[in-house]
Amino acid sequence: MSDRQAGAGQATLVIDGAEVAFEPGESLFEVSARVGKRLPSLCYDERLEAFGACRLCVVEVEGIRNPVASCTTLAADGMVVTTSSAEVEAWRKTLVEMVASENREVEVDPLRGHASQELSRLVARYDAVPGRFAGEPSGKSREDDGNPFLLRDYDLCISCYRCVRVCAEQQGDHAIGIANRGFETRITTEFDGELRDSACVFCGQCVQTCPTGALADRKAMRGVDVPGEIEKTRTICPYCGVGCSVDLMTKGDKLVGVQPAMDGPANKGALCVKGQFAFDFVQHEDRLAHPMVRNDDGELVRASWDEALDRAAKGFRGVVERHGRHAVYGVASGRAPHEAAYLMQKWIRTGFGTNFIDNCSRA
Template identity: 40%
Template sequence: MRQFGTVTSVKTANKIKTMNKIDSKVRANEIIGTKQIFENPMNESFSIKLNGQTVEAFPGETVFQVADRTEVKIPSLCHDDRLAPAGACRVCLVEVAGQRRLQPGCAWVVTPDMEITTESDRIEKHRTILYNLYMADHELDDAGLPIETGNGNELRELCKTVAPMGLEPVSAPRAARPGDDNPYIQFNPELCILCARCTRYCDEVEAVNAITLSHRGAETTIETAGQRSLIDTTCELCGGCIDTCPTGALIEKKAPVNLVQLGGTEAVRSTCNFCGVGCQLDLHVQNDKVVKITSPEPGETLNDGNLCVKGRFAYDFVHHPDRITEPLIRGTDGLLHPATWQEAISATAEGLMKVRDQHGADALGFVSSSRCTGEENYLMQKLSRAAFRTNNIHQCAAT
């Protein structure tokens, strides 16, 4: 259990604009702790200097939170709004006036009149060497950059911004999990930067604690207890670890590895079709096939970047060969036979009208579906009521 009152997830005002219901002051106050959000909602803001500009800040905010409302961009690898700041990747170090050392922008809490500098020769030098160190500890492609596995590699993008030093590889002895036969989640230690976003997500958000940082120093890696397959752990296969991984060390086993290299896919925003939470999904489509499902960015929609095993992975059914692909009419032999749409629609209309004509409209029962769309439910009840004049229309409202 993290300490009550520490920074948890704080969304920036501009990110949640579209949610139009949580004002930024309440958000800013999140870090002070639940109680005070309500009892002291009008905390006074103050100003700080960010790269020489005067900007507004709220008590308890970090440099990141303040900067998020401005044009100032601070790079980072280990930060995720949903997680407590770790300050581990060291990418986000900034200069704080009066502090001898560089400080992590993700975790440094601002106070009135503080002066923060995010770009300087010192920071530039720091980033250059740091990124080069990461490259010395990471699988590189022919261009000498951290390789892209199809899940996006934020480290690769950062490394493009600095001059390569050509540091000799350190060949850290990190263990993989070769025997893990789970069908969804693949871990490649050669691409892992030990930012611990996956393990922290597994602990702080999904809260199942299936994976952990293990060993130490050069041998530090991500493991399960006993290096068992994720299937045999408390893992619920939510895939949030893949989603939060910045380098592609965690990838989906079932999505095409080359998704990104193929120039990206068309993503269609939709709503999950399983439980009643209403998570938003991005369906990635290739050749008229759903090949991957991801969540919108944290802070954008109500699922806050999160999905469960069903929402993220259980989409094989869409293109399953068992799908019914043609209308069927039961023949005199008692079996279902393919038919044209016209035949099937006529048969349906005749069957329903015959019962209505013989037994009255209330001998018909219409079962609509809580799995179908609102429009379809509207049309189903309209069919029952307007076309057949019966209110015998329901769906599994209770389940």
């Protein structure tokens, strides 16, 4: 949404001295972000219902005694809002230090998940001292859960419930819940068991929304010790036809993981177990690395490109000579990109003048 000038008749509010127009239903958090002031938060995920748990985004509103959580407060005509007074900033720093105090560590590897750096970034932003307010840690890691994909490192959990909410609201599976209360709160499954025995489908959305890396991508974490910086490349998932946008994470030449694109038009940050975790076939040792031709003993053996292409071309030429151009058939892939399918049909049509072309959609 673009910034708009306040037009006549449209509802406006004043935010840090500037008059801003807003749409009905917009929260103060959204209005603030729209005018370039993204307020700090740990429980906010724009895809989810505002929750109001972390209280980092509180702002002061004239005429209201206590500060309000900007994420759960709707903009109203004539509101006068102060987002970052010195007092509020001091509260935020204390809150960040309180949150940091409940965890084993704050700095975690970014391979853990898409949002895993949120807490450490806030600690840096507020120059907060994680050791202040030292006390008992709040979470308890579930090292016993042996599933290969989701690390449940709850020692790092800050009870923002984004995982619970993303599972309910985004994924619609309600596989995880909230056990106990207060500081004893734990993220749990039905009967506190392992994820495999729950309604979890391992879509990984909880991992990607976790702001501390408490839920982490076990497969990507295998790449923690791979040297190099993480680079991200936007592409599309290779599996079904929904066309989810993903970011490939690479270190050097190594594909180390996948993260969903929060702005992917088809998926808006969602993925399934395959798109999230089944990426490593690409660099599997079984990959064909060289052309192969069948030798006189009937075995496929390694060949150079020239040999293989010549052999392939010769075979087609021979068949046309013996049986005519209608003896050649082409099957394009539903998995390769357009350029492959387009050239396959062009190859058949240009080479043989037929429409003897199909793809694998019938299987």
